[in-house]
Amino acid sequence: MCGIAGVFGAHDEAMLKRMGDSIAHRGPDGEGVYSDGAKVGYAHRRLAIIDRAHGDQPFLTEDGRYAAVYNGEVYNYRELMTELEALGHTFRTVCDTEVxxxxxxxxxEKAFDRFNGMFAVAIHDTETGKSYLARDHFGIKPIYLASVDGPEGHRLVFGSEIKAILASGLVEAAPDxxxxxxxxxxxxxxxxxxxxFAGIEKVRPGEVVVVDNGTVERRMFTTLREDLLAEGPRSPFTKDTTKEFKERLTEAIRMRLVGEVPVGTALSGGLDSSTVVAVISKLMKQHAQDVESVGSTQNSFSAVFPGSVNDEERxxxxxxxxxxxxxxxHKVRPNPDEFLEDLADFVRTQEEPTISTGPYAQYKVMQEATQHVTVLLDGQGADEMMAGYLPYYFVYLRQLRKEKQYTKLLREVVSSTDVVSRYGKQVVRGKLGLDKPVDIRQMLDxxxxxxxxxxxxxxxxxDLRARLVExxxxxxxxxxxxxxxxxxxRFSLEGRVPFLDMTLLRYLFTLEPEAIIKQGWNKKILRDSVRGxxxxxIVDRRNKIGFTTPEREWFLRIKNHVHTVFRSDSFGSRPYFDQASVLRAFEEFIAGKNSDTMLFWRLLNVELWLRTFVDAPGTHIDSTTSAAKEYFAANPGKEIAISTASSGQVLRFPIQTDAFAKGDDFHTKISEYGAEFATRAAESDEHAEALNSPWFLAVSEKVVAISQGRSYFLWEIKPSFAARKLQKFVVRTPAGIGLGSPETMQLAIQEAGLPRIIAASxxxxxxxxVGRKGLFYQLxxxxxxxxxxPTQYSLYPSNVSAKLAPAHPEKxxxxxxxRLRRVLPEQAAETxxxxxxxxxNDxxxxxLGQATTVSEEKIAEMFKDNPLGQGAxxxxxxxxxxxxxxx
Incomplete structure (x- = not known):
């Protein structure tokens, strides 16, 4: 398993090196580049699996005619090698790359259709000048490409990941x-x-791309899809066909054990991955060919969620x-706190948005698996081959109705009562508003x-067959x-998917539909094959879950983070979202009025993807953590000393604290911080004289208000009609403060009364x-x-809450x-x-309130540049x- 990248057209070695380095995680065992003048340049990163000693790439034939970079495994390579040797070919390796x-x-090009496995390959023929990109029948291994026209002519850039194309410097990231x-x-x-990504495309499964002197032609090298859809007589579903299917599946799994590195399995607890584990276990007992890669004990890897509704540990x-x-x-237990920590890396790893947070469970499984194995088999593909999802039942029922097979239709309806009723309950709950789906159309700009x-x-x-193929x-x-x-x-592992075996799929589709769905049972032939x-x-399970996460539970746990993203200026400025509608819907989710987390994930994922790949670096600041500050240092961009017109030079030393929370004894907490500063200053040679001068402590109103319980999560505030209308007439400050939101305007109405706020407006x-500013706040x-x-870049809870002024600030x-005078050292107390x-603020x-010997005007002058900062x-x-x- 490897990473490949390259350029057809003008390039240099530095460009190829950048492209290879961007996908180094795909191949930590070796790297190489190849260049044929200005025509072709290849980069390769190797994860060594087969013939580890001799499989380095790029691969060149002895006569220099062919140069190739290859990613994948062709499992029938031994048979093909024997056939090629009979035709006069001599091999210098035992690696499938050379085959x-x-x-x-x-x-x-006909060779590609003979490969049973997964592959993405680039081959350059120096004799004809043509180059070829090909991707396996199912698209298990990726290839992306982009056409670039410029002063140096037309170029086609390709890579196993989009990162490699962007690393070329020839393509700028932009959304499609x-x-x-x-x-x-x-x-x-x-x-x-x-x-x-605009301008970046995928090579399709079963497609070959031919590059010849700047022209690009794309065509299918296989008729697999058409063959699966072809009309014709189907073999009956019998014990014999079940036996043959089992033998073919077993062989498909055995073939995928080949390698010189440890091989393990991913186990979700569903029928498909359980089958792979069980078959390998049986092959180990039989001492089958290639099973030695598994070792004396099979290593399996599972994600479990104890106490959650979708836990499959049992x-x-x-x-x-x-x-x-x-x-x-080996069991991993992903949780929402880890998810937040990993979220940036997960988004970057996937490169493009995902349908749900489900793939994160797989991400954590792979993170654990890489500590023990290099190759991992799983059950991917069986659901699409054998109708593993709920909607397939209804496709089949509609097919039987269309074909007027009413007897069989009735039998299937009766046999599928539990499945159909489960779907019906979902519909009824939605109609009654108990599990109301959110209308995505209302969320879009x-x-x-x-x-x-x-x-x-x-x-x-x-049409079940057509739907499965689709x-x-x-x-x-x-x-x-x-x-x-x-x-x-991401974790330098090779994933193998034995159900996606070309010969196995072709055989399955020669059988009657009842091999897939019969008497209410989907995956019928698989269930019959593995019974015993x-x-x-496991065999009789009908409640499929698979590798996923307890998404609703997680979103309630991380609601503050999600809400911050949805409230952010960047989210609101995108041309894709209706921010107000999204916020209302998400706050309804928090209140238990909807549960459409997959929708909220899509919205969140798009925003995070744009921030990661499209927005300029440094545009967004992480508000989840606050970096430790040197004790007597200023905040970034601020100064300790400032010269004021009325007081001369003053020093402002910001003190970093723990978070304040509702119910805190802020008198004690703040006085302790003040006393600590005085003690540290006295012990510092540089600052010992500071508190021999007059000094006072400035306290942000936020921590007092939070401690007094005068800070509210946004979803706790219910804006009135008046608040929604009046906030539109207030300019929202760049820092997000003020009354430019329905929630803060509602607090203003509650604090001062509606008549006064209307008069002030x-x-x-x-x-x-008339050109006079500040009349609103004066009144x-x-x-x-x-x-x-809420301030977008503040720490929790300020990023998802609104605050009133402190109660009785003078007092x-x-x-x-x-309180502070009581705990200060004697010298500091005197001054x-x-x-x-x-x-x-900025x-x-x-x-708001003070008990000092300094006038309010002078204090305001001392804080005109806000040395306390305005964020995290x-x-x-x-x-x-x-x-x-x-x-």
């Missing part, structure tokens, strides 16, 4: 709005050649207990939606394969006309002026001053001038040192 190249030399719309609107994203344990050979099951209103998505409704090659499986490829390769090999609790409107009062809304300042509670300073600094206190009297 692929020599097969192409012998049979040309059609793909974004279809993903948001229809929940699909892999059904065409397009990607989320099924995992049942499979292990039934296995014929020893299985060491109207202009964006109108621009793409012609986009449709209509999966095959009443989902295998377009609607469903391609996305799952992309998730798996990125998750495995697996526990009945009228005065403000008049003031704008509304300082308590209203001090109301703060609070006096009490704080008195202590008191406490001021201030509302400082627009100015409002003195977590420095709500400042010791202010005044000039000595007479100096």
């Amino acid at each position: 692929v190249v020599r097969a192409f030399a012998e049979w040309g 709005d059609v793909t974004l719309y279809r993903y948001l609107r229809f929940r699909i994203h892999e059904d065409s050649d397009r990607t989320f 099924y995992v344990d049942a499979v292990i207990a039934k296995a014929e050979g020893p299985v060491n099951c 109207k202009g964006f939606a109108k621009q793409h209103k012609g986009e449709t998505f209509s999966p095959v409704p009443d 989902d295998i090659f377009a609607n469903s499986l391609p996305s799952l394969l992309r998730y798996e490829d990125r998750n495995t390769m 090999l697996l526990p009945d609790t 009228a005065a403000g409107a008049v003031g704008k006309v 509304a009062g300082p308590a209203v002026r001090a109301i703060d809304g 609070a300042a006096a009490e704080l001053a008195e 202590f001038q008191g406490v001021a509670i201030i509302d400082a 627009l100015g300073c409002n003195i 600094q977590r420095t709500p206190l400042a010791v202010v040192v005044l000039p000595k009297q007479g100096s």
